[in-house]
Amino acid sequence: MNARSAFVAPAWQAVCAVDDIPRLGARRLRRDAGGDVALFRAADDHVFALLDRCPHLGGPLSQGIVFGHSVACPLHNWTIELADGCARAPDVGCTLAFAVRVEAGQVLLDAHELATRGLEATTATAP
Amino acid sequence: MKKMNLVLVGNGMAGVRVIEELLKLSPDLYDITVFGAEPHPNYNRILLSPVLAGEQTIDQIILNSWAWYAENRITLHAGRKVTSVDRVARVVRADDGTEAPYDRLLLCTGSNPFILPIPGRDLKGVIAYRDIADTNTMIETAQTHRHAVVIGGGLLGLEAANGLMRRGMDVTVVHGAGWLMERQLDDAAGALLQKSLEARGLRFLLDAQTESLLDDGHGRVRAVRFKDGSEIPADLVVMAVGIRPNTALAESMRLHCHRGIVVNDTMQTVTDARIYSVGECAAHRGVAYGLVAPLFEQAKVAANHLAQFGIGRYTGSVTSTKLKVTGIDLFSAGNFMGGAGTEEIVMSDPFGGVYKKLVIQDEKLVGAVLYGDTVDGSWYFKLLRDGRSVSDIRDRLMFGESNIGDTGHEGNKSAAAMPDTAEVCGCNGVSKGAICKAIKEKGLFTLEEVKKHTKASASCGSCTGLVEQILMFTAGGDYSAAPKKKAICACTDASHQEVRDAIRIHRHLTHAEVYDALGWRTPNGCASCRPAVNYYLVSTWPKEAKDDPQSRFINERSHANIQKDGTYSVIPRMWGGHTTPAELRRIADAVDKYRIPTVKVTGGQRIDLLGVKKEDLAAVWKDIGMPSGFAYAKSLRTVKTCVGSEWCRFGTQDSTQMGKDLERALWAMYAPHKVKLAVSGCPRNCAESGIKDVGVIGVDSGWEIYVGGNGGIKTEVAQFLCKVKTPAEVLEHAGAFLQLYREEGWYLERTLHYIGRVGLDHVKRRIVDDPAGRADLWARLQFALDGVPDPWIEPEKAQVDVRQFEAIPVTTETAVASAVARVQA
Numbered sequence: 001m002n003a004r005s006a007f008v009a010p011a012w013q014a015v016c017a018v019d020d021i022p023r024l025g026a027r028r029l030r031r032d033a034g035g036d037v038a039l040f041r042a043a044d045d046h047v048f049a050l051l052d053r054c055p056h057l058g059g060p061l062s063q064g065i066v067f068g069h070s071v072a073c074p075l076h077n078w079t080i081e082l083a084d085g086c087a088r089a090p091d092v093g094c095t096l097a098f099a100v101r102v103e104a105g106q107v108l109l110d111a112h113e114l115a116t117r118g119l120e121a122t123t124a125t126a127p
Numbered sequence: 128m129k130k131m132n133l134v135l136v137g138n139g140m141a142g143v144r145v146i147e148e149l150l151k152l153s154p155d156l157y158d159i160t161v162f163g164a165e166p167h168p169n170y171n172r173i174l175l176s177p178v179l180a181g182e183q184t185i186d187q188i189i190l191n192s193w194a195w196y197a198e199n200r201i202t203l204h205a206g207r208k209v210t211s212v213d214r215v216a217r218v219v220r221a222d223d224g225t226e227a228p229y230d231r232l233l234l235c236t237g238s239n240p241f242i243l244p245i246p247g248r249d250l251k252g253v254i255a256y257r258d259i260a261d262t263n264t265m266i267e268t269a270q271t272h273r274h275a276v277v278i279g280g281g282l283l284g285l286e287a288a289n290g291l292m293r294r295g296m297d298v299t300v301v302h303g304a305g306w307l308m309e310r311q312l313d314d315a316a317g318a319l320l321q322k323s324l325e326a327r328g329l330r331f332l333l334d335a336q337t338e339s340l341l342d343d344g345h346g347r348v349r350a351v352r353f354k355d356g357s358e359i360p361a362d363l364v365v366m367a368v369g370i371r372p373n374t375a376l377a378e379s380m381r382l383h384c385h386r387g388i389v390v391n392d393t394m395q396t397v398t399d400a401r402i403y404s405v406g407e408c409a410a411h412r413g414v415a416y417g418l419v420a421p422l423f424e425q426a427k428v429a430a431n432h433l434a435q436f437g438i439g440r441y442t443g444s445v446t447s448t449k450l451k452v453t454g455i456d457l458f459s460a461g462n463f464m465g466g467a468g469t470e471e472i473v474m475s476d477p478f479g480g481v482y483k484k485l486v487i488q489d490e491k492l493v494g495a496v497l498y499g500d501t502v503d504g505s506w507y508f509k510l511l512r513d514g515r516s517v518s519d520i521r522d523r524l525m526f527g528e529s530n531i532g533d534t535g536h537e538g539n540k541s542a543a544a545m546p547d548t549a550e551v552c553g554c555n556g557v558s559k560g561a562i563c564k565a566i567k568e569k570g571l572f573t574l575e576e577v578k579k580h581t582k583a584s585a586s587c588g589s590c591t592g593l594v595e596q597i598l599m600f601t602a603g604g605d606y607s608a609a610p611k612k613k614a615i616c617a618c619t620d621a622s623h624q625e626v627r628d629a630i631r632i633h634r635h636l637t638h639a640e641v642y643d644a645l646g647w648r649t650p651n652g653c654a655s656c657r658p659a660v661n662y663y664l665v666s667t668w669p670k671e672a673k674d675d676p677q678s679r680f681i682n683e684r685s686h687a688n689i690q691k692d693g694t695y696s697v698i699p700r701m702w703g704g705h706t707t708p709a710e711l712r713r714i715a716d717a718v719d720k721y722r723i724p725t726v727k728v729t730g731g732q733r734i735d736l737l738g739v740k741k742e743d744l745a746a747v748w749k750d751i752g753m754p755s756g757f758a759y760a761k762s763l764r765t766v767k768t769c770v771g772s773e774w775c776r777f778g779t780q781d782s783t784q785m786g787k788d789l790e791r792a793l794w795a796m797y798a799p800h801k802v803k804l805a806v807s808g809c810p811r812n813c814a815e816s817g818i819k820d821v822g823v824i825g826v827d828s829g830w831e832i833y834v835g836g837n838g839g840i841k842t843e844v845a846q847f848l849c850k851v852k853t854p855a856e857v858l859e860h861a862g863a864f865l866q867l868y869r870e871e872g873w874y875l876e877r878t879l880h881y882i883g884r885v886g887l888d889h890v891k892r893r894i895v896d897d898p899a900g901r902a903d904l905w906a907r908l909q910f911a912l913d914g915v916p917d918p919w920i921e922p923e924k925a926q927v928d929v930r931q932f933e934a935i936p937v938t939t940e941t942a943v944a945s946a947v948a949r950v951q952a
Contacts, residue, residue: 016935022928024651024677030934039935043651060693063681065654072654074681074689079654090580114937 010099010110015039018047018105026062026071028052029109034119037098038062039107040082042069047107048082049100051118055080055093130158131230133433134219136209136376138163140172141406141422142235143191148430150199156434159201160227162219165258166206168193171570173419173602175262179290183567185259190570202227212380214399231401231433234377234388238370238407238417243278247340252348253364256287265365269294272362276300276351278337280307284367285320288329291363299330299359301337301351303368311459315475316482316498323455323480332359340364372408372415387415392440394429403429411441418446419572419602438646439620445512447504447599456543458504458599461494461511462486469493472525485525490518502542503527505595519888542596551593554586559597566601574598589840616655621645623659623873630663636672638664652678659874662761662799666869669911676928682759685931686918687744690737695744697723697736699753699919700794703768703786703806704732710753717750731765731803733758745932748919754794755919761875762797763804763865766790767815771808771825780825782808785854789823792858793865795915796908799872799881802865817844820878821861826850830857834864834890835882843879846887849895863904864894870907 021027021041029037029049036052038061046069052062059075069082079088085097096118101108133149135142138161146159163169167189174188196203207221212232219227240255242248252268254261268275269291277288280302292298300307306317307324321331336354340361343349350358372387382398383389387410389397394409396402405425407417416422421444431439447460465471465486472485479499485507486494491514495507506527510517517524545551547560565571565581577598578585584594614620619642621629626645635641641660642652652660657678664672676684687695699714714734718726725737733756739747748755758764766789769775771782786806796802805814806823816822818838822845824831829852836845848864851857867890872881882890894901918925 013937015937020930020935022677022930025928025931027930028934029937031937036934037937057691058693060689063685063689063693065657065680066677067651067653067657068649070653075691077654109937 010101011112012101012103012108013111013114014106015109016107018045018102018107021047021107024066026064026066028060028062029114031114033115034117036060036062037109037114037118039100040066040071042066042082045102046082047100047102049098049109050080050082050085051096051098053095053118054078055085055087055095056091061095131156132228133157133159133231133233134227134229135159135161135233135235136212136219137233137235137237137406137408138165138167138169138203138205139235139237139406140169140190140419141237141426142233143169144423144426145233145235145403145405145429145433146199146201147191148427149433152430152436153434154199157231159199160204160219160229161196161201162204162207162209162221162225162227164206164208165260167259168196168203168205170259172258174567175256175259176286176290177567179262179265179287180293181290185262187567188570209376212376214380214402217401229401231403233429233433234382234396234402234404234408235406236373236376236408238415239373240366241369241371242366243337243368245337245339247342247348248366250340250342250348251346252362253340253366256283256365256367257370261365265291265363266294268363269296273297274299274360275363275365276359276361277365277367278351279365279367279369280304280331280333281310281367281369282308284365285324287365287367289324289327291365292328296363297330298328299332299361301332301335303334303336305334307331307333311463311496312457312498313464313484313496315473316457316459316484316496319477319480319482319498320455320457370407370417372410374408377404377408384410386410386413392428392442393432394425394441395432403433405429412443414443416444416446418444420444421446423572445508447508456497456499456501456596456600458497458501458507459495460504460508461492462488463494463496465494472521474525483525487517487521490516490521492517492524502592502596504599505592515884516886516888519886542593543600545593551597552581552583552586552590555582557581557583562594562597563601566598571598572602587840615659616653618649618652618656619645619647623876626660627663627667627871627873630667634668636664636668638675638678654680662797662874666797666911674926676926683761684928685741685744686748686755686759686922686927687739687741688759692738694738694740696758697739697744697747697751698729698733698756698758699751700756700765700790701733701753702790703766703783705783705787706734710751713751713753717747720750721747723747729758729765731758732767733765742932742934745922745929748922753919754917757795760797761800762795763790763793763802765803766793767803767805767819769807769813771806775808777811778808778825779827780808780830782806782814782823782825785823785825785830785857786814788854788858789861792862792909793912795917796865796869796912798865798869799874800877802868802878804861818842819845821845821864823857823861829853832857832860832864835879835887837877837879841879846882848887848891859901859905860894862908863901864890866904866908866911867893869911870904 021039023041024043026038026040038050038052040048052060054061054073056078059073061071063074064071070079072079078091086094098113099110169191171188171190177183207223209219210222211220217229240257254264275291275296275298277284277300280300288298288300306314307320338352338354340348341350348361348364351361352358374384377388378384382396388404388408390404390409390411394403394405396404406422425441428439428441469486469488474483481499484496492510497504545559549559551559562581562583571577584591661675661678665674682688721743723736727735729735766786768783768786772778802820804821805816805819807814807816808825816824818836822833822836831850832848833845834848837843868878868881916924918927
């Protein structure tokens, strides 16, 4: 967590409905600055958000197979934990994880995190 | 609730492995206490030989550090030997008076070296080779003394002799039998081994009967005397004539012992169900195993029952042998001596230092000895354990391979002879040295572990044979491959075949039914098993089982091939490699319009558009207006053709039309793996039919059909299936063969490996010899493919989730504004 979040309450911003994300699947959030954010929906309807870049070679995690609370990167099959964005051992590395809340079927992300985190990352599929 | 007490007697590889497996399953069930006679934490006994040879240190072979015991809240009594167990009061007592009560007891007392009952066996300088203390004694003696005699020319004895020689001693190996390693090698291979070890400086006395060990007058050994009266000098004598299960404690507890502590299939002692025994001390169905792989299998079973899961039985193991002496490649397995009722295939090149013997009984491989070139050891071992008939490959059996590819590792065939810098895995750039290092430092024992930690053989798999050899070589003589039945992945114990069978027999139609019925440990599988199960469901019950796109790899979900930068490639179908000016114009226009960076002609006679952004995919498909080439799928890819009799002056048949007909009949055919076809119009074979899954070659009198070819990792020439007269027969035979493969193949198994597993004879019986069965197969394929929509032309009907092509826009500036507003408010 960055220093700011210790002092400022998250500014929750609705980005889509839970049902916009396929179960055991993902959608991409296209920000106007910074890399895409991948939204994942597990079988138990838990929703997670990670920067859409594998810590290995930058593969788009949103395109991977979701299982349990993990996703397999489509490029080299690293397993990334959805809760914290970290690779499962013996692989090592983490991608950014974003805070998520679900309220009344809507997926909410912290506007501040969206505006400030992972900006240096570019997304492969971005124009 | 108070936890139960689990006491482990024997702090070695077997016992600690049980604890590790138990902690994975049920970390909080027991308070665990461990007694070990040696004053060390658990170490890798197999690697004592490299320590002796000076290739590793004791610290490097520790498997579980002192900290590991503390972290897992295990009470460790190291250096305390358990002397008695009271089974009524359920208390363990050690030699220093330490006591520990138990609810469950695990006896892993291992084995003791057998000491020849000869005069002088108690002299100083006479030792066994079993533990760290013995190893240290040898290392110290090598610094101060010159003459070493190793009694026993088996695996352990030779490793000890090699190590002592490397430490600078003059070493003679005394062996009672006529050749070395007589329990693992036949006489010819034994002689080769002897020659090669002699060249390194070892001396051998075979058929030698040791009579006594002589005192130097100060209580230290001076010489070895033989029954014929001769003597040789010896400052150090290492007894390596065999091991005996250590059952002294168990016998004092009045547990039934016969060739070890007798246990049942759940590794419980037959006398007392509270007591388990695993490892070298345990006799399972009359066998006490001294190798690592069986012991780990036993540990899994014992842990499962200790964790009160109550599933899993140990049913015994087949084992193989590998000598850990640097630079010597040697492998043996099964009944390599042959005998009545067996047949032998022998290849012997004593000058080249290569010897291979295969023993066959009832058309099955029952034993193998390899010396010098052991790269096929794992393949032979697999054939041996699978027990499949080798009659159809008998003429090629000796030439081995199939396990090892041709490419990516410089054609190396001898793992031991490779330098540390040599690249083993050409996909991931992993050298032999890196693999050895990982095996030693991380304590790896299985191919899966090596794959995970080093990535060697984790991509194309062509170096799997080499990696297995390196593993056997480094992790040792005690390595033996995984059990015959291999689970799909860590989510389940079920094998591919068991899942296929269950889906067919019990008519499972959904993932959930399969996971329930076969006891999956995960709620929705993983990226390995889910695509496999999905394929088995839809291929077994076409039009009934519903396809699950989220269980498919991204390529089959987005109907395009993901590239390293996250963009996609688009390859439209060109029937039999034919296209038109109109199609080419539309392709050119789409390339311009969507700024597609690369246009490439593929090896399958089509055009590849590379670097298409995901959000453009659907529009590109629409604009080019051509069917999907399925170049991204485990399915029929392409039918490659030559121009054939329509144009070619040599052509005997219209291969292009035949190719188009095949492609139109088989497109959208999902299969266990990708499927490539080719049709050539004459035996010049310009379409390369010889290396395709199904290759068709036109001859003047009809068509020849070949199957199981492969031009990839392992270049393999297709095998002749049959010859037919008409194009309709080609369609039926090719289609029936592919349907058989679809119904029987395991997910990600190419036709080459499928045929390797079931045998070409089986395929011929079903396709060539059984016209009615062939017609049924062909009809089932046509039923499955009938009415399947093209995902590019009718994406909605093909249930393509088009939401994936749109990113959800989120405006961060407004977001910041609102965030700032909130802060200010």
